[in-house]
Amino acid sequence: MDFDDQLRRYFGTADLAAIPPAALDAGAERMRVDLGLEQDRARRFALWAVLHMLGAAPDLDVAFENAADREAARNFMDLTAPPREE
Template identity: 70%
Template sequence: MNLDDQMRRYFGTTDMSAVPAEALAAGIEHMRVDLGLERDRSRRFALWTLLYMLDAAPALDVAFEDAADRDAARNLMDLSERMTPED
């Protein structure tokens, strides 16, 4: 899954600063529904990752049945924290 494609699909643009609050909430809800329905592991992970980036991801034990997927998500979370500038 291409991140830009997913942003266009759920929000109509790749410029998240241009997305009105109502459209952001609707796109996030749509993504959560799709995450619950998706059975392909890689697509699930991609959806969860975008939700995580938007601070809207479900808990790992809810999102992933497989321990390896939860570990991969934890790694992503750790990496993203390291890349976030400290205040």
């Protein structure tokens, strides 16, 4: 599942800056629905990752039954977190 393809599917464009706030909310809601229905672990992770980057992801214990998937999500969160100021 390609990032640009996900953006086009749920928001109608691959340009995040061009998505109006209402369309962003509606697309994120459709993604959450698809996340709940998706059975393939890799596709679930991809959906969750985009939702996380949009600030709309469900909690890890809700999104992932598998402990390894939750750990992978924590690693992803760490890798994508903004650098800390020291």
